[in-house]
Amino acid sequence: MASASVTVSPAPAVQYLLRVGDTALILGQRLGEWTGHAPVLEEDIALANMALDLVGQARALLTYAGSLEGQGLGEDQLAFLREERDFHNVTLVELPRGDFAATVLRNAMLATFFRLLWQRLRDSSDAEVAGIAEKAIKEARYHQQHAADWVVRLGQGTEESRRRMVAAVDQLWRYSAELFTDDAVDEQAAAAGLGPRWSELKPQWDTEMGAVLQHAGLEAPAPGKFLSSGKRGQHSEHMGYILAEMQYLQRTYPGGEW
């Protein structure tokens, strides 16, 4: 495997799968940053477990997207040799991990999204995608329960934990708009029966996240005009740093395996 960057076909099905796979991959990378740093040992292990679930989902999706893409790119080439603009994760997952409150709120937002998405992808016209979804939805269910419980605990906890949860909602909520803003990739996926337009997941996501915030005594900010654009390859200033760390080994030791 050479270390030169690879570029990826703009075929809508490939882009659709990379949006899901890259979102899982980058969130897994971010959660992995907690290893050895979580507030308690048990939570350290829980976060690492979830990071590995997400990386596993990303592997399945990247492998399959690579096989559809046509150049014979493997999961490692896609993960470690693409440049920033060819990553299609939503911006929310690339934001710095923040404190524990921000981490559990982001996890709750994304696990809820993923659970709803996997639920629909189980009915994908593509049997491979349906199979990946069947396995992943069990993981997403647990991630959602785990994260939502923490949001409620911290929201209803001490003065400090509540202050941190309020700040996390204030910082992160606006990035949820990107999850549900469709474009041609969604339309093509829906037309082909590959998967839902992501906007179709919004009503249920609003209901479930609304219930979590309500239990936590938190309020969702009113919708604003801010719209992030990571899934279209336009990332925040944080993305380059993640890739630098994530891709360092393959870029430095091309084809290295361990």
Place this chain on the structure above:
Amino acid sequence: MSDENVKTEWPLWEVFVRTKAGLDHKHCGSLHAADAKMAIQMARDVYTRRQEGNSVWVVRSDHIVASDPGDKDMYFDPMEDKVYRHPTFYKLPGSVDHM
């Protein structure tokens, strides 16, 4: 543990894992958690990562009543010379294996 620690640290829970249906739950360790719900989740995360089981129990460690180590001689030594309590003094029918 000082009283101060008891106030600021989560209580300890003992974890029991059942490896498969039909077997009993076996003690496998302990962990700290704020309440029962968190303890079950953490038990799942800490003790079943390698497919160790399909069911977990947790119980607050301070709810376990244990025999006093000082009573060990009185409680357990008298059984030392009562080998006749093991069912080894009769012949098994040939068709019974692996008793």
